[in-house]
Amino acid sequence: MTAADPHADLPVPTRATQSSFSTTHASGIEIPFRTELKAQVPAELSDVLAFYRAELGQRGWQELPEGTTLAADHTLLTFASPKGPGLLTLDRAKGETTVELVQRNKEVAAKANVLPISGQARLVFGYLVPDVASLAINGQVIEIAGGANHPQMLDLPPGTYSYTLVVSGRRVCSDTVTVAAGEAWALHDDRKPSQLY
Known part of the structure; x- marks a missing residue:
């Protein structure tokens, strides 16, 4: 499995059947303080998990032990990313793995008083x-x-x-x-x- 855009901050597997990005901004501040990716991938959860561990590691994200949940049909991982806290949630249902990847920008959130x-x-x-x-x-x-x-x-x-x-x-x-x-x-x-x- 490879990333559709190898330079994207939040990688999407090429096999994703659906993906969407959303951002949260503060008035007057161009850089978002929260970025979220949602995707659906017709692959086993373990394969999608391996993809994200590799891709996020290449982007400087460090997996943290606290808050981790690993199960056959649900995974939750917390990260320290170069911009701030990150969270990866994977769920398996109906032959697909759903992805929710969130990156929070602590510096921008502080400027926005959030x-x-x-x-x-x-x-x-x-x-x-x-x-x-x-x-x-x-x-x-x-x-x-x-x-x-x-x-x-x-x-x-x-x-x-x-x-x-x-x-x-x-x-x-x-x-x-x-x-x-x-x-x-x-x-x-x-x-x-x-x-x-």
Whole structure:
């Protein structure tokens, strides 16, 4: 198995039947602080794992022992990459191996003020609404100024949190978010939480 583009930061096997890239940027900063590859490869998980270990190693990624899961139908590997933390998730189902490869750029995330306090997770929220909103989470209520263009942030210990967003006295969303140390998540009024970093 070889890489379709040997110079790409996030390699895709030539045998991939489907692949997509997404990036997360901060306003005014051109370089993304999170890049994600999703792909489907009609190959055994062990072959795809061998491909990524070789290709990422050539790109200066170092596999870390913490957080590793190795099973016949699921693999999770953590890495230290030249730009920051990396995560490879492989799952086997229906004759294919699905790939999710994420690289986070710590330097850019720090410039964008997305990095949480050490050992914590960060929630980012801000709504372009004309009215005042409030967010109830973890036993506290946070007021969000109407029409605010700048996001507000809250650092919390890792865990699962229920939250409710209220706009003009009306509940517009209630959901849960599970966060790990070092992660940043955006809370939205119209869709599920999304991982920023």
